[in-house]
Amino acid sequence: MRQFWNIPSLPVFSLATYSKPISHPTSVNMNICTFVNKVSIVPKRYSVAVxxxxxxxxxxxxxxxxxxxxxxxxxxxxxxTLGKKSGWDYDKSKFLIDRKLLIDWKGLPVLSGAIAYAYLKAIDKMNAGDHTIYLFDVLHFTKSDRKDYLTIHHIY
Incomplete structure (x- = not known):
């Protein structure tokens, strides 16, 4: 059954975060996030709940x-794998490397085949219950012309 927040067909994102050194493929952890919103055009900003x-x-x-x-x-x-398993208990970078699912973008390991990528820098955060909301500046982005983006309606 869809909940109030799942009624719209929201896109599904993965947020790649990095431990140091950030350019090494084993430094990456990825999650699944649907609580993602654009919040400003100038400057370009997104919020993501984690x-x-x-x-x-x-x-x-x-x-x-x-x-x-x-x-x-x-x-x-x-x-x-990326959304239901904890990066503390499961090596997501190994999973992605073993399946050859990573490419280099802007010197960082990211998922191969995603429709769009946005390089973000966190500028603020706030506690929001069971999530922390991060406010990000968009530093760079690229997108393909594909329209087959994954939505929560594909999952639930």
Missing amino acids: YHNTKTLNNLDENPNSVLQLLCENQINLVR
């Missing part, structure tokens, strides 16, 4: 740079 007590949150506290990736429909099989 669950508490996660490796994603820890990485963002150590390193404000991350990459927001808009997933495509054929990446639905990544949702269980």
